[in-house]
Amino acid sequence: MASAVLDELRRYIEKESGYDALVIHGIVEAVSADGQTREEAAEIAQVYLEGNARALELVGDYFAAVDFDSGLGEEGQADPPVQPEVSTPPGFEAPRPERVGAETTTTEGASTSPAREDEAAQPQSKGKRSKAKKVGGSGISDLLEDLDRVTVPGRRPCECQATRHDLVANCLSCGRVVCAQEGEGPCLYCGCLVTRDREVRYAALLERQRENEGSSVGDGGGAATREKVERAIGEKERLVGYDRESARQTAIIDDQSDFFEIDENIWLSQEEKAFLAKHREEREEREAEDAKRVYVTFDLIGRKVVSAGGRPDDEAASIPPNPSSGVPAFRGR
Structure with a gap:
């Protein structure tokens, strides 16, 4: 019963939705x-299914049929309910077994007897069941990702930013990223034409x-625009004036260069650095x-040696001595 409802759902989606065969198979799966x-x-x-009332009703009928089949299996203690078979996607046909005598031979060359088939059909342990469920869940997630990448018929708003679908172009008016789902044509945000042809977009x-x-001039908006x-x-001229007068407005204060003339000073010219280097060598x-x-x-006068030190510095010798210190003003070698 559940299989019949599932087949009816598949036929209805093929007739009413407009999806291709691969998308329909993914939804049913x-x-x-x-x-x-x-x-x-x-x-x-x-x-x-995008709010399709009839399709959602068929999905509910399928769930009810599954519950009904499982209830009959529990009351009659028959075999556990078998999952309805889902057709293989187009282009992915599975190998069909061929009956040879009492054994079944597949196209791959492996043969199985009916007794082995019965053993394989027996219920598996809980650990194996849980492992199969995990594999099925990952397969479903991959299938849903593939469905997200498939474009549905017609131009519809999409916020994928060309991450799931191919890029068409960027809207030159509002900058919207238009993907293959939205398609070529007027922008769905501002109405400007979006196409892959650059010349058409610029025109x-x-x-x-x-x-x-023209509309601004016709509405009397020319004065406001001017x-x-x-x-x-005026704002541009003000900023350009600041740039021109930056040399006069900017002052660099370097205390070290104010008190000590050193040739490593970065603010000196090449001539000044050469002069200081020569003075240091001398x-x-x-x-x-x-x-x-x-x-x-x-x-x-006193007939004595006042000092026997080295030669005084030129800077110290240029300073006159203090009269009250008792040091003679005349100094010679």
Whole structure:
């Protein structure tokens, strides 16, 4: 009984929905899959049958027939209910067995006896059943993913961003990503023409811009447009002026370069760096010569040696001595 209802559902979908054979097979397989809860099957039917009342009614009849068949099996203690057979998808025909004598020979060359068939038909253990259910669930998920990639007839809004379906183009007016499900034609968001031909898209965009400009002028919006353009030009000039005067507005404060003239200063020019490097070399040479000499300072009036240190620095020698310190102003070698 359940198999008959399932066949009626398949024939109705083929007649009314407009889906191709592969999509119809996927829907029927998803509804009647083994190891799937009733809620999941109903949700799949609700999504892919798109509110078709008759198709949903047939799905409910199929669930009722499955419950009725399972009830008869429990009361009469007959064999467990057999899942209705689902036809193989188009292009995926399974090998048919050939009857030879008392044995069954498949096209693959493996032979099985009727006794072995009876043993294989016996119920499996719980562990094997659960494993089969897991495999069936993964197969259902793969099947649903394949159904998502299939395009339904007609242009319909799709938010896949060309991740499930092929890309047609981007709308040049609003930027919407149009996939193969939405197809070529007016954009479903703004109405601008979307097509794979670039020249046609550019021509449609220019025509739409001309229509907008003509409507704004006809409605008295020319003055408002000119005001916006003038405001934009003024903003541009203001930003360009800031860029031109950035050298005068920007000041760099470097305390180290203010107090010490070093040739590693990044703000110096090449000439200034060369001059400081030469001055440093001369100072190092003078210090090397002073290290080889002995300098003695005599006090001629007091007839004594005041100091026997090295040569005084030029900067220290240029500073006049303090009169109250008692140090003579005259110094010689």
